[in-house]
Amino acid sequence: GKLMAELKSPDTRRCRYFFLYDGSKVRGEGDPTRDGICYFYPEETPMDKQDLLCGQLAGVGRCVSELSSSAVRILRLRHCKFAIRMKDDFFWALGCSMDVPTVSVCELLDHLIDLFCFYNGSVRQSYQLNSKETLAAEWARYLSHVLSGPSELHYILQSVRTLDLTNVDPLLLLKAALILQACQRCPLVLAGCVLFRGRVVSTQMPPQLTIKVMVHESETYAKTQRSSGTSTPTSDGGPVSSTAVFLTPSELQYLQSAPVDKISRCSHSAPEKDAPPKKTRLSRTLSDIPSSESTPSRPASCQSLQRASFSPHTSSSEDSVFSPAPSQGSSADSPNPSPLSPIRRFSYGGNAHQAEGGTPDSLHSGGGGVSQMPSERDGSVFEESLHLNRGAASEMTDCGNAAFRDEKTAAGEGGVCCRKPRGHKAEMRQPPSGSCSFDSLEESPLVSMALYVHRVNSLVLALLVEPCFMGDSASMEEVNHSSLASLNGLEAHLRAISPAAPGAAGPYLFAHYDSVQSTLTTNVSGRPGGASEYLFVRATSLLHSHFFDTETLQEAIIRSAGTAVYGARSVAQETYFQQHGGSMRNSGIPNQQDSAFSLPSKARHRLLKHGVNLL
């Protein structure tokens, strides 16, 4: 209740402002600035101040962009730094405190915009079809999600929250992976992930996509928690829901390039495809598993004995993940959040208004979800879209037609490649090195898909599916049939795992970031008041920026009078380590006996038990 709200409210110390300003609304001399303000956080900011900030920043941004023939990316004031995104007439600004690394502020802003596009599609069209107020609620929702990290470290190192792997039987993880593979046998399923209490158990998606999917999941979880109070097992297979989502071409390409065997896909033989690389230390081979569909025979008591001595973020973070967003618009209260703008892009960037003609139909309504043909559109636009947009194309065809489907998937990979030479606008415009990557927005046409969610109490199976999947009862049946029993079993086992005791903080602090899977392992609690935690996070922030800027940097030790922090980086990971106590007092003169210089070996030794191998 109250505690949750506290944790969930975006930390004002770190995030000061977020706004979206639409310059196209303020063209004439007399147009008031506030007409251009689409969303402003904090919402209670006096209107004058909103006007001032939006007007000045957007004005200066435009001036600098013209001088340099390039959009402004970072704008700093003395006490606040802004990541800026300028696109067409839109101007986004996310202002954070000076402590947050610049690269992280840029990533946060990009992530926010990505989230919006994932659930709403093109920004321009969303604003053409929906009211400012409705979309403001959307921004508020994504913002609160982005800012809800359990500790400051989550601002610096954007990560997917996973189950504490040291606490889970690897068999269960394997089981989750097998459920996903089973679902993928249905040709309309692109990829999926299994989540438990807002944490990833297994995923087939790239981390950035998993994070996006989790936003929806954590909200629906919060809702069910609120409505049912306690978790009551439902016998009817759990609520199934879906929502429209939009993938970028690069995301789609990634999912399509996964090595799924198209022929064996439909057969029910043992899965031949490996799950995407997982960090699990699987000692068993697949053949050890009797059947992917069967309920695991091992009782809950056989969970891994090696339990972490403490599990730092269970207590605080779980609450914050599942607690409701503070400022929810009315849209989120419907049992199935209506897709606000299920718009497919039928054209490339410039001709956004082509879709104005017919308001696209809502693709999904209610749990059953029906896909409707956007029949009223005129043919010429469609012709084009057929070539360009695989997602749209698939809607036109009879979903049940397996033959077509096969043909199409066979051409799938080529189709994406073909797109590049056709129109340069469709290509990803890579930002110059050094700036943060950013690959969505209207630059490339977004592809409409659906997110299918099957909930069993705290366990969720989320699948990215072709939009027609929801109307295809055979496929639904197949997926449901192949996963339901396993999901129930998995849920029972996971629920039986008691959360690891919070445990006292050890004699050291560490953070380990897997940059391939975007996972963060740390014993930083995020509880306020920890002076040494504060120092550790500050050092981590500096070192992370340094690693980002300097490709060749592998290791660093930095020391002030009171603390020393060690940082190490490889292609796949970043690790930070700080030892408590042992009085750091010294003269600062080089001395090989100095405890600061033994940090690398201590880190190697200590972190082994957290599954971090620095060798």
Add this chain to the structure above:
Amino acid sequence: MKCLLIASESAEVLFHWSDREYRQNIQEKYGVSQEEGEGLPAFEDILSTLFAPIIISCSTLEDSYTSFTTENNHIYVLHQFDECLYIAVNGDGEEKEDDLRRKLYVLKKMVEVMFGMVTLSGNLLRKELRPQDTEQRARLWNYLQSLLETYSLLRENDQSFLVEAVERLIHPQLCELCIEFLERRLVQQLNSSVERAGEEVLHAFVLVHTKLLAFYSSRNASILSPSDLLALIVMAQNMYPSNVDLDDMSPEVSNEKAGRGETPVFEFVDPEIQMAEDSLHTLEINPPDPASPRRVFLEVSHKDGLYPMMPHSMYCLSLWPGITLVLLTKISSSALAISVYKYLEDFDKLEKRLHEGHGAPASARSPLNMQDIRSKMDKFIKSLEPHDLQYAQLQNVWAEFKSRAFSRAGSGFNKDLIPWCKNMKTQLCGIYRQCFLTGSLSADVTHRLSAGLQERAQAMVREKLVDWKDFLLVKSKRNITMVSYPFLFLNDFPGLVHFICVDRATGQMIAPSLNITERTTSELGKGPVANYIKNKVWALVRTTRRYLQKGYSTVTLRDGDFYFCYFLWFENETGYKLQSVDIPVLADDSPPIGMLAYDYYKLLRYYSKNHKGENVKCYELLTVHLGVIPTEIILQHCRQLASKLWEPSRNPLL
């Protein structure tokens, strides 16, 4: 693609510098928005038009802008110094945000050295920086532009300007000999000559390129601060550029650079291109009288306190190309500057008190005794030469101030007096300007060392050093090299590639020479390899400053094939290593860490004042090792270097 400008709050450009690329870029930008057929207006007017939205927005927001970065990595750094907004731009990736900020602060320092307390009055400074007379303006801007270019060249190529500490030539016998000569012969003779016209030589030093061969200060001179000394070296270099690297740059190297798409480093200093580019530069500028000194304003410490921006004359006498004798003299009327400074301080304090609503300075014991100030000020005004406009203005304003502050009819000491405090400050700055700046130096032949006396000084030092001349020029390029001390470096420190050691109390540094040019092959190998190391060292200094700014005084880095270390520590005078202290965590836009524009290390010494009364020393050590050397060995090397290099008895280099 570099640019720097100073603008007033109304977007008037008070000074600008830019390289050719940036000028072209801006002219194209402007040309596009203009009608065909019209000639382009003056470059400063174009800049003013294009930058106006930024400049005006700066005064609109309460929290001011400090920087912008665009997606193509153009960087803009902004800083407001009093009423002037300084903006630096880089569009070629050669400078980072902190380099640009440093450049702004260095320019500010140069402006202070050139204009002294006039910088305290926004109004007067504006007039001074942008003279109405276009020829005068061209001359001034040209001079400031070349100072900036000289500074940039030094910062990019000279280790002492990288770390902002003076480098001495390592040759103890010769140095001693030379100092003795400056003391016993040169300064004594100059100061006893009648031709010195009331001036008194306070400091004399000999520079070989940028390195200090000998430095002598007369007994009644105060210490010349490292910041001022570095600024003077920039000025001396600007007057007699070494062009060391230009001479050494072989055609292959320059071609290679160009081939990689980089701007040849020296292109932008080519005076001919520079002149042709800017219409301003094509104006015929009268060469200044070579015997006329340059007025410089330097910090002076007296028994009763520190006085910034006290007027001096600087005589820069070239002995041979690359070797320069610099004389700094105290001018006859310099006592007046001290008075002006004291009164400025008093009125400033009063203004602050009034702002805070403190009314009349209470008792005679209060630090601000207005009755005392009143009588002193009356005397001061009487002592001034009573026959010019500036004098009359000061007298009028003072009379008005008195009637408002002290008479019964007046309003007394309240907020209404604030404008009159400001006015008094402006008038005092005006008097200062009158006395030390506008009395055109070149015209005033009577108040300077006579041309003959200067020639004699030049000849004396030349005669003394003539046999050493060639040696000195070579030595300055290869001051310390690792191969010249094989026992020290190759045997005792295997794997050590480079180091820099800085004594921040004296502002001096020791480092092996980094010769990156083709002709002078160092042990680091030929051009490219040495150049690679050079870039690493430059980046390391930037990195460690960033950590120091955030409170970290020890940094070790494993980067590629190298291992870098940085240490900062304190000692007392007897060499006892003091316990480390919490170093202040500074904001990103705080003054750059260094000694040229702003002495950061003074602040550090203040923070180490658990040791009251003791003279605390501050040292820095940077090392570059091969990455294959075990860390323990590297730390051992660092320890040995740290303890050896600053103890004359143990330093094998001395």
